[in-house]
Amino acid sequence: MANQLNEQGKAKTSFWNDPAVRSVIFQILAVGAVVAFFLYIINNALTNMEARGITTGFAFLNDTAGFGIIQTLVPFDETYTYGRTFIVGLLNTVLVSFLGIILATVLGFIIGIARLSKNWLIAKLATVYIEIFRNIPLLLQIFFWYFAVLRALPSPRESMNLGDSIFFNVRGLYMPEPIAEDGFGVVWIAIFAAIAIIIGMVKYEKKRQLTTGKTFPLFFPSLGILLGLPLIVFFISGSPMHLEYPELKGFNFQNGMTIIPELMALLLALTIYTAAFIAEVVRSGIEAVPHGQSEAANALGLTNGQRLRLIIIPQAMRVIIPPLTNQYLNLTKNSSLATAIGYPDLVSVFAGTTLNQTGQAVEIIFMTMGVYLTLSLTTSALMNWYNKRIALIER
Amino acid sequence: MKKQLVSAVAALGLVAVSTASLAATLDDVKKKGFVQCGVSTGLPGFSNPDDKGNWTGLDVDVCRAVAAATLGDASKVKYIPLNAKERFTALQSGEVDMLSRNTTWTLTRDGSLGLNFAGVNYYDGQGFMVSKELGVKSAKELDGAAVCIQAGTTTELNLADYFRELGMKYQPVVFDTSDQTVQGFEAGRCDVLTSDQSQLYALRIKLSKPDSAMVLPEVISKEPLGPVVRQGDDQWFNIVKWSMFALVTAEELGVTTSNVDQMKSSTNPNVQRLLGTEAGQGKNLGLDDTWAYNIVKQVGNYGEMFERNVGSGSALGISRGLNALWTKGGLQYAPPIR
Numbered sequence: 001m002a003n004q005l006n007e008q009g010k011a012k013t014s015f016w017n018d019p020a021v022r023s024v025i026f027q028i029l030a031v032g033a034v035v036a037f038f039l040y041i042i043n044n045a046l047t048n049m050e051a052r053g054i055t056t057g058f059a060f061l062n063d064t065a066g067f068g069i070i071q072t073l074v075p076f077d078e079t080y081t082y083g084r085t086f087i088v089g090l091l092n093t094v095l096v097s098f099l100g101i102i103l104a105t106v107l108g109f110i111i112g113i114a115r116l117s118k119n120w121l122i123a124k125l126a127t128v129y130i131e132i133f134r135n136i137p138l139l140l141q142i143f144f145w146y147f148a149v150l151r152a153l154p155s156p157r158e159s160m161n162l163g164d165s166i167f168f169n170v171r172g173l174y175m176p177e178p179i180a181e182d183g184f185g186v187v188w189i190a191i192f193a194a195i196a197i198i199i200g201m202v203k204y205e206k207k208r209q210l211t212t213g214k215t216f217p218l219f220f221p222s223l224g225i226l227l228g229l230p231l232i233v234f235f236i237s238g239s240p241m242h243l244e245y246p247e248l249k250g251f252n253f254q255n256g257m258t259i260i261p262e263l264m265a266l267l268l269a270l271t272i273y274t275a276a277f278i279a280e281v282v283r284s285g286i287e288a289v290p291h292g293q294s295e296a297a298n299a300l301g302l303t304n305g306q307r308l309r310l311i312i313i314p315q316a317m318r319v320i321i322p323p324l325t326n327q328y329l330n331l332t333k334n335s336s337l338a339t340a341i342g343y344p345d346l347v348s349v350f351a352g353t354t355l356n357q358t359g360q361a362v363e364i365i366f367m368t369m370g371v372y373l374t375l376s377l378t379t380s381a382l383m384n385w386y387n388k389r390i391a392l393i394e395r
Numbered sequence: 396m397k398k399q400l401v402s403a404v405a406a407l408g409l410v411a412v413s414t415a416s417l418a419a420t421l422d423d424v425k426k427k428g429f430v431q432c433g434v435s436t437g438l439p440g441f442s443n444p445d446d447k448g449n450w451t452g453l454d455v456d457v458c459r460a461v462a463a464a465t466l467g468d469a470s471k472v473k474y475i476p477l478n479a480k481e482r483f484t485a486l487q488s489g490e491v492d493m494l495s496r497n498t499t500w501t502l503t504r505d506g507s508l509g510l511n512f513a514g515v516n517y518y519d520g521q522g523f524m525v526s527k528e529l530g531v532k533s534a535k536e537l538d539g540a541a542v543c544i545q546a547g548t549t550t551e552l553n554l555a556d557y558f559r560e561l562g563m564k565y566q567p568v569v570f571d572t573s574d575q576t577v578q579g580f581e582a583g584r585c586d587v588l589t590s591d592q593s594q595l596y597a598l599r600i601k602l603s604k605p606d607s608a609m610v611l612p613e614v615i616s617k618e619p620l621g622p623v624v625r626q627g628d629d630q631w632f633n634i635v636k637w638s639m640f641a642l643v644t645a646e647e648l649g650v651t652t653s654n655v656d657q658m659k660s661s662t663n664p665n666v667q668r669l670l671g672t673e674a675g676q677g678k679n680l681g682l683d684d685t686w687a688y689n690i691v692k693q694v695g696n697y698g699e700m701f702e703r704n705v706g707s708g709s710a711l712g713i714s715r716g717l718n719a720l721w722t723k724g725g726l727q728y729a730p731p732i733r
Contacts, residue, residue, distance in 0.1 A: 053626045054487060054509035067551040068558075068567045078555040150582045170583045171541055171566075250539040251529075251586045252566070261584065262568075339546075342570045342579065348546065352480055353569065356547030359508040361484050 045362065060358045061086070067353055069344045071260055082354050089349035090371055096263065096345065097332040097375070100270040104331060105324075107271060108278025115283050126279065134276035139337055141273055146265035146341040153261075156252055165245050167253055173264065174246035177257040183240040190233035197229075198222045262343035266335065274331045278324060285320035286312060317390050325383035329376045336372070346371055420492050420624070420631035421465060421681055429471040432458035433491035436476045436572050439597040440705040440713075441497050441517075450474045453704040454495040457516050457622050460638045460694045461493060464686040469693035478572050479547035483508050486623060493635055494623040497591065499549045504623075513635040515621040516697075517705075518717035518726050520614035521553050522592040524599060527609050529586060534613040538563040541585040543576045545569075553616040554589055577601050580608075591618045596711045634680050640729035641687040644669055645696035647720055647729065652695045655688065668732055676732060687732070697727060 015021060049056050061083035068078055073091040076084055115126035133141070150170055154160060159169035167174040205216050234241075246256030289312050297307040339348035351368045355361055424430050434442035434454055442452040450472075459469040475491050486494045487509055497519075498504075500512040523534050531537065534557075544551050546569045558565045568585050570576040577598050580588040588608075590598065595610045602608055622639070624632050645651070648666050650658045659670050667673040670691075671684030680686065694700065701718060702708045719725025 049509070051627065052487065052509035055507040067555050068565065070566050070568060078559055147578055147582060150584060153583075155583055251537075252539050252541060254539065339571055340575070342546075342568050342575070344569065348569065352546045352571075353551060356480050356483070357503075357552065359483055359504070361487075 049362070055360065056363070057360075058363055060360055060363075063358070065354065065357070067357070069349055070342075071263065071344055082358060085354050086346075086350050086367065089344065089346035092344050092349070093332075093335055093338075093346040093371070094375070096266055096270070096335050096338065096343070099267055100274065100331050100335065101328050103267065103271040104274040104278055104327070107275035108327075109282050111275060111279035112282025112286070115279060116286060130276045130279050132276075133272050134280075138269060138273050138334055139340060142266060142269040142337055142341055145268045146262070149265065150261055156248060159248075159253075165243070167246055167248075170261065171252055171258075172261050173259040174253045175257045175259075176243035176245045177255070178241050179244050181240040181242065183237055186237050187230050187234050187240070190230040191226075194226050194229040197225055201225075260343075262338070262341050265341055266338050266343045270331055270334060273334075274327055277327050277330075281320055281323045281327065282316075284323075285316035285318075288319045289315045314390065318387075318392060321383060321387045321390070325380050325387075328379050328383065332375050332379060333372060420628050421634065424465055424492055428466065429473050430458060430462045430465065431473050431475060431490070431492045432461075433477045433482055433485050433494040433496055434458070434474050435496045436478050436574070438497060438573060438594060439600060440593065440709055440711045441597065442474070442476075442495070444474075451704065453517060453700060454497060454620075454622075456694050456700045456704065457495045457635075457639065457642075458493065460642055460690045461622075461635055463689040463693045464634060464638045464641070464680075464682055467683070467685070467689050469689070479545055480571070483510065483623075486510060486625060489625070492624075492631070497594065497620045498623055499591075500619045500621055501549060509626045510623050511626050511632050513622045513624055513632060514639040515619040515726075516639060517593060517620045519591040519593050519618035519620050521550055521589060521616040521618055522595050522614055523611040524580070524588045524590075524595045524608050525586060525611060527607055531586075531611070534611045534615065535561060537565070537587060539565070540587050541566040541568055543568050543570065543579045543585040543588045545573050545576050545590065546571055548590075549616070549618065550590055557615045573598060574601075591620070593705065593711075593713060596713060597705075600710050630681055634682065637680060637732070638686075638690060640732065641669065641690050642694070642697040642700065643720070643727050643729040644732055645687070645691045646698040646727075647722065650691050650696060651699055652692060655691045659688070665732070 046056060062081055064078075065080055065082050065085050066078050069076055069085065069088055071092060072088045073095060074084075074087060076088050111126050111129055114122050115130065117123045117126070153168070153170040156167075156169045156171055159167040159174075161167055165176050201222065202218060205218055209215055244255050246253040246258075248254075293311055293315065294307060297311045302310065335345060336347040338345035339352055342348065346368055351364055355364045358364070432455075434450060434452075437443050438452070440452055442450055442454040444450050455472075455474070458472045458474070462472045463469040475485065477485050477491075477494075477496060482494055482496055482498065483504070485491050493513075494510075495516075497517070498512075499519075500515065504510060505512055523537070525531050525537075537558075542554060542565050544554060544567055551567070551569070554565070554567065566585075568579055570579055573590070573594065576588060576590075579585060581602060588595070588598065592610065592614060599605050599608055599610070622635055624635050626632075644665075648658075648663065648669060650666060650669065655670065658666055659672055661667065661670075661672075664673065668676050670688045671677060671686070674684050677684040677686050695703070698720075701715065705711045705713045706715065715723070715725060717726050719727065721728040
């Protein structure tokens with residue numbers, strides 16, 4: 001029918017009056033205009049910067065940086081290049097975003113479920129938490145955790161001390177650092193073996209339940225294998241690891257692992273702030289599951305835990321995932337507020353110090369925007385994939 | 396659709412305007428009726444707003460001198476507070492006509508940013524401030540110290556160089572503004588605060604207990620601070636440069652705010668040329684012959700400016716040192732105005 005109409009249309013109208021041809025032409029024109037506009041702007045910017053004697057291009061990435069950074073996940077000192085400062089900043093941003101997302105999810109789920117609790121006190125406490133933390137600007141919360149809490153902590157010489165191995169003071173949290181010796185690889189193999197065994201167990205249990213209907217508790221045996229197997233291998237192979245303890249030398253603690261207060265404050269603020277939003281997302285998700293589902297589960301004789309795990313949460317997740325993705329993206333982007341308290345993230349190190357030392361604002365801001373765009377698109381791609389997996393499959 | 400078209404045309408227009416903004420800054424300033432001057436976000440002695448919102452300081456006085464020279468009125472300045480990271484972009488993009496914001500003159504900045512440094516209004520050097528409790532007497536004892544710094548300054552680089560040269564370790568704690576840097580230092584986040592020496596004195600009086608901190612004797616770098624203008628507008632560059640020279644020349648000739656009117660009848664030809672009683676000096680800069688008279692009358696000479704803002708007449712109490720006139724063992728020297 002449609003074909004027929006089309007053919008008739010073609011027969012009657014001339015080429016220029018064909019609506020299909022016209023729409024294609026106009027779309028090409030529109031795209032062409034947009035491309036031309038951007039080319040013009042870019043060209044204009046380049047010409048003007050050259051006319052004003054401003055250096056352009058990405059050659060600066062190979063120049064020596066010459067400044068220090070307090071927290072680096074990859075080797076870095078003053079002799080490395082500006083390109084390396086980009087990597088250092090990027091990794092610090094990824095670190096705080098990744099940890100923040102995990103912690104905020106855990107805390108958010110707990111608070112969200114607590115808000116639905118039948119216990120009056122717990123439910124009200126959760127409500128108060130949510131209303132306070134999601135209504136105070138994040139920057140203020142970051143300042144609060146940083147400056148207010150920082151001032152309450154003792155100086156390095158009067159550190160809080162736990163068994164002479166963990167120290168907590170205004171300069172950060174100092175912990176012993178595990179240093180792997182030769183032969184530690186065996187322990188890694190044991191860890192992977194334990195994970196493989198657990199995956200096998202879960203698959204077998206599912207199959208057995210489908211065929212026989214019998215269930216088998218999985219949680220504690222899995223935990224036992226995950227911890228037990230590597231530990232046994234560790235001791236059999238003669239403990240190939242030692243701890244390096246932090247010690248007070250001069251002004252500060254040296255050696256060991258350090259968590260700088262900037263990271264703690266930022267992580268704390270991001271977690272607490274985002275968790276308040278995630279809690280609401282979780283609550284709305286759970287409330288979206290019709291009450292009949294719980295009643296049906298009860299009628300089938302499922303326990304409370306089974307009801308939540310097998311009936312409620314899987315259905316709630318479908319409502320939760322899309323807004324949860326938003327919160328993850330927000331958290332990642334909000335991590336750029338780090339620059340206010342001196343946490344060396346991408347904005348502080350690269351779009352801050354590096355930009356100022358080289359003066360190449362356009363290139364650096366362009367790269368920084370590219371990073372946040374990539375991080376956000378990656379996060380939402382992962383979440384979309386997960387969302388598809390758990391989406392309702394209609395039969 | 397029509398609306399979209401209009402906004403697209405408007406955007407194109409903006410781009411076209413920015414192409415033309417290389418034009419003479421002097422004409423721009425005269426048309427606007429004020430000088431747009433980039434200053435710090437608050438640094439006592441250099442550029443700091445008082446409780447009524449009036450900006451004062453050594454850097455502010457340079458802006459005022461330029462306004463007096465070009466517009467005949469030192470108060471015709473609009474101050475734009477900028478942090479260290481924003482300053483060059485603001486100047487490059489034309490948001491400010493000049494930058495007078497304790498900015499160190501370096502080769503990279505002069506050569507690659509499309510900017511020109513128009514002289515030095517304060518010869519500085521980087522130093523360290525520590526809490527007295529620490530018991531440190533020299534910067535060489537600072538191995539392993541945590542150091543608070545302001546982001547985007549030459550200080551960050553000098554610090555790295557200094558510790559590397561002496562083979563010492565340090566932890567840089569980098570803040571956005573000098574206020575935050577002070578807060579971090581007060582909270583005990585770092586042992587040392589490093590900055591230009593003049594700033595250390597200025598920041599010290601911002602501490603809740605200024606006496607609890609001391610400035611170490613070491614000066615680890617050269618920090619010539621001065622006003623900056625865009626490259627490619629030589630007329631404006633000359634005006635800013637010679638406004639500074641006029642300040643120094645006035646001090647050299649003993650012309651002050653209070654005696655400038657009497658000095659107009661001076662028989663010294665140097666004074667006559669400076670104050671415009673002998674005609675002809677202004678037109679080389681595209682200004683009136685009274686340009687320097689206006690500067691001295693409304694702002695004062697360099698010495699008055701110094702004492703009022705950072706010297707004996709201020710809370711900072713910094714001695715002239717390198718900033719004395721060349722005739723008194725300092726570095727302040729002006730080419731002849733003729």
